[in-house]
Amino acid sequence: MEMLSIDIVGLTGACSYALDCIEAELVNITNKHGKRVAYISVCMAEYWAIQGEALQDLAMCALLHDNALTQYISEELKKDSVIDLKKDLSEEKTNLHCIYGEKNITKLPFKTDVSNVILYHHEHADGTGPFQKKWNEIPLFARIIHLADIIDIIRNSIDSDDNSWDFMCQYLSQNKDSLFDSECVNAFLHVFTKESFMCLSDDSFETKLWEAIPREKLVFxxxxxxxxxxxxxxxxxxxxxxxxxxxxxxxxxxxxxxxxxxxxxxxxxxxxxxxxxxxxxxxxxxxxxxxxxxxxxxxxxxxxxxxxxxxxxxxxxxxxxxxxxxxxxxxxxxxxxxxxxxxxxxxxxxxxxxxxxxxxxxxxxxxxxxxxxxxxxxxxxxxxxxxxxxxxxxxxxxxxxxxxxxxxx
Structure with missing residues (x-):
């Protein structure tokens, strides 16, 4: 019997654009946030020589790290009469969209074990995050996506000038072993230079992202x-x-x-x-x-x-x-x-x-x-x-x- 064969990574990327539209509407993150988080994550993966199916799964998790945003907003935030979205999304309710997001992706066809990747993608290395997990209790993919996510949010909020790379390096060294584990910080600094970091501000990174991921079609x-x-x-x-x-x-x-x-x-x-x-x-x-x-x-x-x-x-x-x-x-x-x-x-x-x-x-x-x-x-x-x-x-x-x-x- 003939089977349906689908470019699941491309479909995930398309969906990440749709999710970015929601985030742009709510918390002022520019479009392509999901793809930039995926690109930063995929670049960092080189440090650990992550390839093939694992790399594809990391990219999919990164593209969908905020997949539960709309659900979380409609189910939780609408219960509140006064909503400070930026505060809610970044602090008190972070674990809720992580819980929803983790549950949602269990239905997707990953080739490797990605359990707890979405669930723990807001954890801090020192255990002060939403679930109080320390870095050695968190899957590597979750730690990579966490760093990539915050890097892109900060990159988006500061002017992209000559000093932004220095600012980022300083931020990472100040938050090493508290917000981020030193291994992930080292991975980021190992693969990014000032020049490649500045390229995140234009759309050329997207071509590089699709070149880096296998984009294996899946038979459904x-x-x-x-x-x-x-x-x-x-x-x-x-x-x-x-x-x-x-x-x-x-x-x-x-x-x-x-x-x-x-x-x-x-x-x-x-x-x-x-x-x-x-x-x-x-x-x-x-x-x-x-x-x-x-x-x-x-x-x-x-x-x-x-x-x-x-x-x-x-x-x-x-x-x-x-x-x-x-x-x-x-x-x-x-x-x-x-x-x-x-x-x-x-x-x-x-x-x-x-x-x-x-x-x-x-x-x-x-x-x-x-x-x-x-x-x-x-x-x-x-x-x-x-x-x-x-x-x-x-x-x-x-x-x-x-x-x-x-x-x-």
């Missing part, structure tokens, strides 16, 4: 495909309480429809993955727009429309992912050419792309949102038929949806 079975897709869908859906299960719902229904229409198992898996990722571009759109219950202004609507374009850009980073990317990103295109972001016409939209557009509308109409109750299956299908008559969506698929999703009612 259906179970792994679901686990990986659900991991990414969860991050997207936590972004806004308005869409708490939307991506998972689209993934489930898109794969169910594909199966019902007689597609092979590989295509069914791809549809699940595309459904889970279709709204990843929403990570780049502010919540003040995503959660606005009133009608959006023209300017706000054009920003909201950008999310499908961002999905396309974000997923373009993944190797050999064009088909899934298109199925995911074209879900707001219309057969009459008046959809967005590309204004595709009926002749340019294949059947899986048309299916995704219909499923997205069906899911959005039937799910409950804080400001509205979900519609019934019948009412939703009537709306789909009406949209099909207006040449927005495919009428054949609309009819099949009435049959397919009506079976279990």
């Amino acid at each position: 079975d259906w179970e792994m495909c679901k686990d990986v897709a659900d991991f990414f869908a969860k991050i997207v859906d936590y972004k806004s309480s308005f869409t708490s299960r939307h991506s998972i719902g689209v993934a489930e229904k898109a794969s169910m429809l594909a199966q019902y229409m007689g597609y092979d198992s590989i295509t069914v898996q791809k549809m699940y993955l595309a459904g889970a990722l279709h709204d990843i571009g929403k990570m780049a759109v502010g919540n003040e727009i995503l959660e606005k219950p009133d009608k959006l202004t023209d300017d706000e609507f054009s920003k909201m429309k950008n999310h499908a374009g961002y999905t396309y850009l974000i997923l373009s980073e993944v190797n050999d992912f064009e088909e899934i990317r298109d199925w995911a990103a074209f879900h707001h295109e219309k057969l009459n050419g008046k959809g967005y972001p590309f204004g595709k016409t009926a002749a340019e939209l294949n059947e899986p792309e048309r299916m995704m557009a219909c499923v997205d509308i069906y899911q959005a109409l039937t799910e409950d949102r804080p400001y509205k109750k979900g519609l019934s299956h019948e009412k939703t299908c009537d709306i789909l038929d009406d949209m099909a008559q207006k040449d927005f969506i495919d009428s054949d698929i609309s009819k099949i949806i009435r049959e397919c999703f009506g079976r279990n009612r």
Whole structure:
């Protein structure tokens, strides 16, 4: 049986961009923080001659070190009436996003043991961190990511001038054996020079990052495909309480429809993955727009429309992912050419792309949102038929949806 083969590192990198958009919105960290932490970590790994699968796993952990940020904010911070995000994220609640983050990545297909890497990535060498673990109780990868994370946050907050490297060296020597263990400090100073450190401020480091990591594709079975897709869908859906299960719902229904229409198992898996990722571009759109219950202004609507374009850009980073990317990103295109972001016409939209557009509308109409109750299956299908008559969506698929999703009612 043919198996699905995915560039998991590229997908992780794409997701890290989405997470960076969240951090930029919240705590003012510039984009590409996750990739810079991964790059610094991968460079430091050279000191210990970490290679192959272990290097790939280190890079993935670094890219996803803050994977639970949206979840933590939506579940914990929203309980508080007054939130000082910077203070909360850096001090009192650090261990919570570490706990959530550690739990989330257990579903991802790592080749080596990465347990406690995310959990302890904020620990201090002297045991004064959130879990009071000393450096010799912390996995090496967690210690590497901890140093890389703080280096990038500080680098981002000081002016990138000739003195910044000296400042960083001084900071590391002052915090050696307290915040950082001496081995990690030595590793950083061993691989970085003033010149290579200054290069972190431009985007050239990203090319070097992808050259350094093996980027081995992983062969997915259906179970792994679901686990990986659900991991990414969860991050997207936590972004806004308005869409708490939307991506998972689209993934489930898109794969169910594909199966019902007689597609092979590989295509069914791809549809699940595309459904889970279709709204990843929403990570780049502010919540003040995503959660606005009133009608959006023209300017706000054009920003909201950008999310499908961002999905396309974000997923373009993944190797050999064009088909899934298109199925995911074209879900707001219309057969009459008046959809967005590309204004595709009926002749340019294949059947899986048309299916995704219909499923997205069906899911959005039937799910409950804080400001509205979900519609019934019948009412939703009537709306789909009406949209099909207006040449927005495919009428054949609309009819099949009435049959397919009506079976279990």
